[in-house]
Amino acid sequence: EVQLVESGGGLVKPGGSLRLSCAASGFTFSSYSMNWVRQAPGKGLEWVSSISSSSSYIYYADSVKGRFTISRDNAKNSLYLQMNSLRAEDTAVYYCARDRVGNGPFDYWGQGTLVTVSS
């Protein structure tokens, strides 16, 4: 069974940093591109970042470019999102999502982890 479990969310002050993790199981992690998608409270879905299976290709939404860094450790079946210079508008539930080919559908999602940026 495919499982994606996010962790690392919490309350952080504006300007602070946080690192999210996503533990994957039930599939060959190293064969899939992975993504972070977020959803602000009461709002729609927003794609944040994607990383190819071997980390060769990395992309970011304009809203986070230069502040967030996506990475992965295929040996540990884990995906990460380092978030720096956090702003109130980064407050959201952050989901990790699997994507077979880097431009396909998000076929499996984690349950999400809540990040709250507030003083």
Next chain:
Amino acid sequence: SYVLTQPPSVSVAPGQTARITCGGNNIGSKSVHWYQQKPGQAPVLVVYDDSDRPSGIPERFSGSNSGNTATLTISRVEAGDEADYYCQVWDSSSDHRGVFGTGTKVTVL
């Protein structure tokens, strides 16, 4: 940047057909994916590559895509179909990025 526009809400009686549109410039040239999200839950893929269904998704869910509009159709709507629905594409016109539609709340009357 590429924009996908959906109607904010669609209301439908049980047993009837719901159609949710997703408008984008020449969206017919892209592969469109659709997600269902119920309150407090993660999104679930219901249609991919315009019209294919993942295993476990009822045949009542179908999709089409042409010109500037993609459509998700839910036939014989059930109470359990009440949810938010999002379309999604990849845009590689200037960089490679995922794009979600604005979302549509489907209410079963």
